[in-house]
Every structure is written in C-alpha cells, then in structure tokens.
Amino acid sequence: MSSSLRALAEAAGLRPVPVADDELHAHCPEEEFTDRVAALAGPGVLADLFATTAIHRQARLTAVLQLPGDVSWLVVDTTLRGGAFQSLTPAVHAASWYEREIREMHGLEPTGHPAPAPLRLHAWPAGPPPMGTGDPVAHVAPMLSPPVARPTIEGQGIFQLPLGPVRSGPQEAAAFVFTSGGEDLVMVSLRLGYKFRAVERMAEGLPADRALLLAERLAGTSAFANALAFARAVERAAGVTVSPAAERTRTCLAELERVRSHFATLARLADATGLLVAGAQYGLLVEELLRAAAALTGHRYLRGSLRIGGIDASCDGPARRRLQGLVAGWARRAAGLRSLLGETSIFQDRLETTAVLEPSYADLHNLVGPSGRASGADRDSRRDHPYAAYAAARFAVPVHHGGDAAARLQVHLEEIEASLGILTQLLDGWPEAGEPVAPPQLQEGVALGWAEAPGGEALALVELDAGGRVRRWRARPPAAVNWHPFAHACRSGNNLTDFPVIEASFGLSHAEFDR
C-alpha cells in the first residue's frame, strides 16, 4: 500500500526512508524544499508545515503529507541556512497560515508570501519571537514588520460591529469584527490568539510523561485525543509497544470523548437556534457522558488515564454492564432526538444554506473532521491511517456534500451513532483489570503520532533526545486547520443573527488553535 506515496515522493526527487510501516521520512536541500513539497501537495494533502528552532542549531522546516488511499505519512524536512525561506503559499494555499505562524513564532521570513500578517500575537513587544529563542540565525530577521492592513469594505450604510474577546456567556475568548449593511453579513474578520499560552514551547526539555500533562491541557474538550496523538508520537519515536488490551481501552475512551463532544456541539447548536428543550436534552447527555468518564477514569475529561506505553483505566464486570446499559440508552435517546430535530422545521430552516463551505474550499484548505466531511472531504484518520484498535471495529464515515450548517449537523448526528456502535462492539473485550504500566525506557527518535479528535485529525510530531526528554513537540490539532476557511463560510449570504448558528455548527476550539 505504502508504495504509492513513496513512488510519488521518489518521482518528486526525494529519497524517502521508512521509519515505520506507515511513516516515511525524507530530507532535502533548502533550495528544493518548496518545489518538492508543492509537487507532492498536488495529488497529496499537506497536513502540516512547521519550523523548529533551538539553541545552537540551524532552523529547520518540516512538512507532513499524506495521500488519499495510502496509509503512509511522509515527513519531509530541510535545514535552513538563513532566516528566510521560499514561501509555499503561492502554490499551495493551505500553507498560508502555517507560514504566517512560522514567521511570528520563529522569526523566519516566508519570502513571497502574499499577506504574512501575524496570526496569534497581539502587540508583542520588539524582541525575540516566542518560539525562536537562542537561535542566532533566526534572530537576524526583524520580529514583526508593520501588520498588513486588514481588508475593509466601505459604502453607504456599511458599518462594523466588534464582538469579543470577552463573550456574552461562558465561552472561549476570541474576537470577531462583522461588516454589515444592516442585516446581511458582508464580511467577518477574525482575531484569534487571545489564549496563546505557548504550550509547545513549555513542553521543550520536559520528560515525555510530564509533557503528556501539557498535551492533556492543550484543549480540555479534546484532551484525550490530543494527548493520545502526543503519546503515540512518543511511543513511535522511542519504539515502545502498546498492548492490544490497552489499545482497545484507548479506543473506547477516545470514542467516549467524541460522543460527548458531539453532544455538546448539538446542545450549542440547539441553543443558538432558540430550541431550548433540545439544548437541555443534549446538555443532559453531555453531563451523563462526563459522569461516565469520571466513573471509569476518575476524571470527567479523561485526564490522567493515558500513560506513555499504556493506559490506566479498567472496567470490571458490573461496571461494564452498567456502561453497556448507558451506551444503549444514549443511542436510543440520540435516535429519538435526531428524529425530532428532523421534524422541527424552524430548526432546519436556520441551518439550511447557512455558512456554506463549498467542497472546492474544503479541498483548498485540506479541511479535517466533521466540518470537512460535511463539505465532501472524505478523510478520517481512524479509517485512513488505522491506529489503536480501529482496525478491529466496523464503522461508517459519513460524508455529505452540502457544506452548510445542515450538512455539518447531519455528519455530527451520524458520527454519534457510529461512535456508539464502536463502543458497543469494543466494550465486550474491555479488560477487566488494568495492566500495570511500567514507565518505558525512552530513547532518541523522531516520529509522528495522530488521533482522530472530535473536531478532526490531530497530529503530533515529537522529537525526543537520548534521555527521553522532549526536544520538539509540534501539535497540529484539528482547529489549527479548520479556522482557516471560517471567515469565508460566514460570507455566503448570511445574516448577522446567523452568526451564533454558524459558530456552533463548526464547533471550533480556540484553545486548540491558540495553543
């Protein structure tokens, strides 16, 4: 299977070296990097692009690619001699935000980028960029040139309406500027990065099992999936094997998190349309899922159960029967609510043709997760790059092509059914007693880890030093991809009052994006 991505890489002039059955690494000179990656990103998918800068080491650029129908990942990297590199954005649109991030975080200049304005830093004082300390080469580049002016629209009756960063209810901090002529939403400008905590930088130099705590706190509502991507990267880098029983437990917990997160998205969507009974019903389900998680692992958001090399959660007979009963009950209630939502025309009317993201746009941005699958992007890392125990489970990956809020709703509804189905299949084999997880001996290495988070594919590339400490952790959670086309989706003939529906239908995490 892996021959096709490999053949493509070889055709592009790279010499890929397999580091695992499903992971190829290739190195190329700086001058060739942009052309080679651009050639691969045509038939393939650019999943990530990032820089690594560290003390007394030359800056490096790394691209992660995949090819539909191929289980392999391809990691291409290059070493930079100076503080600039040739921008990939004119050839590959999806690279745009990655390069803006590289510029503001590492101080490396993407030459030829059409609009390299900062993404996440506000009023950052002159000085070293937050992710680039100690690299004398990177510091040659000035920190930030004056920001590129944001596009504005002028005209009679056109006004701007700011929202955030302090929101009306208990929501995450983010700011939006709406341009409107009264009712219609002409343009939305995003201002993100309010929650930038420099999680990746804080992990550098920590032993892997301590950095795992940070991975669990990258985003609370997708804590398990992001931590699983990190743990898997560490395990693959250090050659640690995980027992089939632990893989099964990880799969069950990951699906529990997905169901809970999807129910929460539906609760917010119902509340945004004023359907309060539906909001309360989904809210009940979310709370029950959180309590079930606490009963299994001692934490409502599944923190603390994941270990490098295993997992600490078990389910004895009575607990398993209780959980099986709960899963059956959730499935029954989810089906009932789904049929009710389908009959509620005032709800459906708010969603149909709202915030349309055309399939061509999903392709352009390599969209992941439910938002991508609602716009025809048939990608799901559980099926495309099987990990944990997903190869043993049967599940459907729903794909719709409407690209509107109604299609996103549909994908969420069908994924809940699929995930509860996976739980039903795997719960029978859930080990009765947890296995003791001895801290594995870690060694030097680099590897990619991934997991399908509720919002889509979460990637982690981890570089360990000889002592098992994290030299670099690159986290690319799904929201890092899916925020990119959000503003475009807002423009498709929507009204100001549609914004809560739009926001809820995408269900994008700010903590994941800001990091």
Next chain:
Amino acid sequence: MTRWIATGLRTGIKTTRFPAPAGLGDDGAPSAVACHWRRLTPATALAAAALCPTTAITATGSATSGELHFDLGACVLCGRCVREFPQVFAPVPDPRVAVRERGRLALHLRWDPGHPPAPAPLAQAAAVVRARAARLFRRSLHIRHVDAGSCNGCESELQMLSTPYVDLHRLGIFFTPTPRHADVLLVTGVVTRNMEAALRATYAAMPSPKLVLAAGVCAVGGGSFAGGPMTQGPLDRCLPVDVYIPGCPPTPQALLHGLLLAMERAEDVPSPGTEGDDGP
C-alpha cells in the same frame, strides 16, 4: 413542537441537590487531594515532591530535618501522588473546596530531628472578605465570565451549570452579557499576555461593589502554565481575588460551592491536610 414539550415533561426533574448526596454528584471525580500528614515520612515527602509535575508538592531537607509545602492551588489533579503514595495522599470527593483566602489551600509541614512532622502555622494573610458586598448578593448574583486563557475545560464545566442537572438559575445565579450588570467577575485560565488588557477593562467596567472569582487551578495558581513565557501568571497578580476554586477543571458542584461561598450561602470548609488517621 408539542413533541418537544412532551419530551421535556417526560424527562422529569433531573436537578441534583447541593451538596449532592453520595453517588449523585459528579460520579467520583475528585475535587481535591488531601494530605494525611501524620503518615508522612521525610523520605515520602521528598519522593512525592520529585513526582509532582507542578509546584503543588515541594519539599526541602533530608531524612532528619526539612519542610514540605502542599498547595492545592497548584494541583492539577494528575493523581500521581495518590497512585504512588496512597497511604498519604487521598482524593477528596467532597466538592466544597473553594476558599476565600489563598493561603487556606496550602499546608506547610516541618520535621526536626527526633520529632514527627507537624504543620507549621502559616502567616495569616489579611482577610479580604468583603462581608457587606457578599450580603448584598445573597439573593441573586449576576456573573460576568472572562476566559483569560483556559484550555476550555473550565468553560465546558461552566456550560454544564446551565444544564438541568445543576440548573444554576434556581439559585438566583445568572450569566450576564454585560459588565455593567455584573456583581461578580468569574475568571478561568491562566492570564495570557493577549488577554490581560481585556480582563482589566472588564473589571474596570463593572460597578462596585464587585467580587472576583478565580475558577480552576490556572486562575488560582497558574496550574500547568505557571511561569510560561506568554502568561502573566495567576489571576491575583492582576486583580484582587475574593474566592479561589481549585480543580482542573473544577466540577460543576465545586463551581457551585465557589459561587455560593461568594454569596455567603455556603461554608468555607476545606483543609488540605487531614489530621485523622482513619485513612483514605
């Protein structure tokens, strides 16, 4: 629409009493960790401090003399000390963990040659209990929430406060969309550089008297992000804090206790150290 009404009615009353009777709360999710200090040996203290990923357990000294500082305001509830030293550290299921004084979340122990460990008296910080303000808010409280840089775990739990299981509104507590109507500023997350200005502006826009709640270990003590390059640290470095609610994230029941404490409708009960030797 009638089917929705029927669905709602059929569900019945789901609201849990506060404090929840055993088994009906947050299903075993601990709200804190307690230290059975009588069973602590100097060797355990030093080993536990080495194990703790934050500054919740810090220890200095040797087998004969030294000190241990145990601070719930820095504990991310990772459970490592509980797993490794279950005879000393125990999970606390009681959600009533919020306090008015930051120091009440901490325990300081000393051991000297020939003496068992004993808690050292903490310097009492001046009590910042604004009793009059709290009395004003006894019947009803309007909350302005600011996410100053959280992981979204705390927001998720705050959203759970409005679900039928908790139903905040029955207690006269509401979230308000404007600082002008707010009695209390509820802050989640470690204060990031990018959010500091918005946080201060929100506080300034609120009318007096006003209270400030730090919800979650990031706001209380920095949590996993204490000392980060992009953070301004815990909330009380920026604003005067009236109630601290530890937890990562605090459960809905723990948040409720913090809010009721701010309204003087609940007791300030916690103690991070357990004197009894009845064991976990």
